[in-house]
Amino acid sequence: MEVERIHDTTEIYFPKLGWKFFINPTAFKIGGFEIQWYGILITLGLIAALVYCFPRMKRFGLDSDRAVDAVIGGVLGGIVGARLYYVLFNLDDYAKGSAKETIKAIVNTREGGLAIYGGLIGATVIGLLICKLRKVKMLPMLDVTVLGFLIGQGIGRWGNFVNQEAFGSNTSSFLGMTGGKIQDTIYYNTTFLDGTMDSSVDYLKTVHPCFLYESLWCILGFFVLSWFSKRRKFDGQILLMYLSWYGLERFFVEGLRTDSLYFGKIRISQALSAVLFVVSVILLIILFSKYRRDPEAFELYVNTEESHKLIEEGRRKRMGLPVEDIYSASADEEDIIDDFDDEDFDDDFDDDDDIADKAEKTAEKIKDDAEEKVSEAADKAEEKLEIAEETVKEKAEAVKDTAKEKVSEAADKAEEKLEKAEKNVREKAEAVKDAAEEKAPEAADSIEDKYEELAEKVDTKLSGGSGKKSHNKKKRNRK
Numbered sequence: 001m002e003v004e005r006i007h008d009t010t011e012i013y014f015p016k017l018g019w020k021f022f023i024n025p026t027a028f029k030i031g032g033f034e035i036q037w038y039g040i041l042i043t044l045g046l047i048a049a050l051v052y053c054f055p056r057m058k059r060f061g062l063d064s065d066r067a068v069d070a071v072i073g074g075v076l077g078g079i080v081g082a083r084l085y086y087v088l089f090n091l092d093d094y095a096k097g098s099a100k101e102t103i104k105a106i107v108n109t110r111e112g113g114l115a116i117y118g119g120l121i122g123a124t125v126i127g128l129l130i131c132k133l134r135k136v137k138m139l140p141m142l143d144v145t146v147l148g149f150l151i152g153q154g155i156g157r158w159g160n161f162v163n164q165e166a167f168g169s170n171t172s173s174f175l176g177m178t179g180g181k182i183q184d185t186i187y188y189n190t191t192f193l194d195g196t197m198d199s200s201v202d203y204l205k206t207v208h209p210c211f212l213y214e215s216l217w218c219i220l221g222f223f224v225l226s227w228f229s230k231r232r233k234f235d236g237q238i239l240l241m242y243l244s245w246y247g248l249e250r251f252f253v254e255g256l257r258t259d260s261l262y263f264g265k266i267r268i269s270q271a272l273s274a275v276l277f278v279v280s281v282i283l284l285i286i287l288f289s290k291y292r293r294d295p296e297a298f299e300l301y302v303n304t305e306e307s308h309k310l311i312e313e314g315r316r317k318r319m320g321l322p323v324e325d326i327y328s329a330s331a332d333e334e335d336i337i338d339d340f341d342d343e344d345f346d347d348d349f350d351d352d353d354d355i356a357d358k359a360e361k362t363a364e365k366i367k368d369d370a371e372e373k374v375s376e377a378a379d380k381a382e383e384k385l386e387i388a389e390e391t392v393k394e395k396a397e398a399v400k401d402t403a404k405e406k407v408s409e410a411a412d413k414a415e416e417k418l419e420k421a422e423k424n425v426r427e428k429a430e431a432v433k434d435a436a437e438e439k440a441p442e443a444a445d446s447i448e449d450k451y452e453e454l455a456e457k458v459d460t461k462l463s464g465g466s467g468k469k470s471h472n473k474k475k476r477n478r479k
Contacts, residue, residue: 001172001206009180012164015206016174023162038159039109045155046075049148056147059229060140061302063314069134070141074127081122082114083107089115089261089268115261116153116250117269123149135310139235140301146242147229150222153214153246160211168208168256169201176206186258197258208256217249233291234298240280240287247277 003015012021026034050071057064087094087106090113096102127145131138160166164181183204189197201207225245229238251273254260260267291298301307316322 001176002202002204003178003206005204006178006180006183009164009184012161012177012179012182014175014177016176025163037162041159041162042114042152042156045152048155049151052151053144053148056144058311059302060144060235061300061304061307061311062136062140062144063310065314065318066134066136066310067131067141070127070130070136071145073130074123074145077126078119078123079109079114081125082116082119083109085115085118085121086113086261089263115269117272120149137235137301137307139239143229143232143235143238146239147222147226149242150218150225150246154218154222155215157211157215157218161209166211166257166259168210168253169198169258170205171208172206173208175209175212177209178206182207189258201258207258210253210257213253214249217253218246221245221249232300233295234287235301237284237287240284243276243280244284247273247275247280251277 001015003013006013008022010022010024012023013019023037025036025038027037027040028035053071054064054068057067083106094102094105096105123145124142127141128138130136131141157166164179164185167177167182186197186201186203186207190199190201190203221242225238225241228241232238251270254267254270254273260269262268263271287298
């Protein structure tokens with residue numbers, strides 16, 4: 001997209017989005033000293049990385065008190081490395097009339113001139129050197145550090161936005177940007193013979209905001225890797241994922257940029273990105289395949305006895321407590337810890353075959369000890385189970401016998417009560433029968449007397465004669 005010429009070098013414009021900013025690269029001045037936004041943003045990225053990483057050292061099995069020296073050394077090494085890397089491939093721009101002026105130009109980083117890969121190399125070299133001196137495990141340290149790298153890169157890249165640098169070739173994308181300084185840079189580097197930019201780049205057209213692509217990619221990578229760090233399978237996995245993640249993005253974005261550092265006709269950062277991506281992906285595949293075959297050989301450092309002791313030692317030192325009692329482990333435990341001392345770990349980082357054999361033997365020893373303890377625990381559990389079974393059987397038999405006795409007693413008592421009840425019923429029945437037999441004749445005579453009286457009365461009324469005589473006659477007839 002073609003735009004008008006911008007003469008104000010502080011103006012930054014996104015035509016299709018309608019965004020226009022006016023940003024002076026100098027944030028403020030202290031006396032005659034200028035503080036640049038570039039430096040402020042780099043510092044903010046560094047602080048944010050430290051604030052995130054230090055509280056999470058323990059998650060990776062590291063004591064933050066030991067790691068702080070490596071972090072400080074890594075920061076200083078990163079700044080020096082980033083500057084030297086950039087200067088090394090732009091020597092002509094920093095060669096001045098005198099050594100003093102040359103050194104002054106090299107040291108002045110307030111207006112940019114830092115290379116990310118140089119910073120990564122410098123931070124890694126110095127940081128790992130201090131890790132070795134302070135006995136901090138390298139791979140866990142690198143795993144947590146690269147998460148900080150992503151934060152720092154995501155924030156620090158906006159320093160390129162303020163300085164209007166690290167932009168790409170022309171584009172018609174809706175994200176295309178331009179600015180007064182961008183146009184000046186393109187114009188002077190494509191018009192004059194000593195320019196370093198491809199003449200096909202048009203200063204009156206929008207360019208790729210490469211800083212934005214990388215910033216967003218790094219921030220997204222931070223969230224992805226931070227989430228995955230809780231699920232990592234082996235130390236160094238987050239480091240390799242970072243190298244592949246960043247290497248993939250930088251390979252494509254570097255191809256868009258107009259200010260790449262070259263070695264001959266090769267874009268140095270692009271070539272390095274390709275190598276890092278391919279190597280890291282291959283290593284991830286190999287190591288994950290080995291992990292699936294033998295997970296026990298890839299124990300995370302955070303789960304080791306050594307890590308626990310060092311963290312506890314640091315905690316006790318901070319609280320002013322003695323640390324001697326945490327090293328009262330048994331001889332076997334000490335031997336196992338010694339097999340994983342820092343020198344062996346550092347050598348293993350270089351894939352030393354002897355250390356691999358030692359690690360394998362140690363793993364076998366740990367496995368045998370674990371199997372023996374499991375076997376002992378199983379035997380004890382079986383003994384307790386047998387005792388429990390015998391106790392249950394004895395109690396069950398006792399309950400059964402008690403129940404039988406009580407049932408028998410209840411049956412006997414019920415039978416006695418039944419016999420008594422039957423006897424009482426028979427006696428009462430006999431008494432009732434006898435009483436009935438005694439009273440039956442009397443009742444019959446009484447009824448007969450009443451009948452005779454009634455008959456006499458009836459005969460008297462009917463015949464006028466003697467009712468008794470008639471009744472007696474009837475009585476004789478019945479006999």
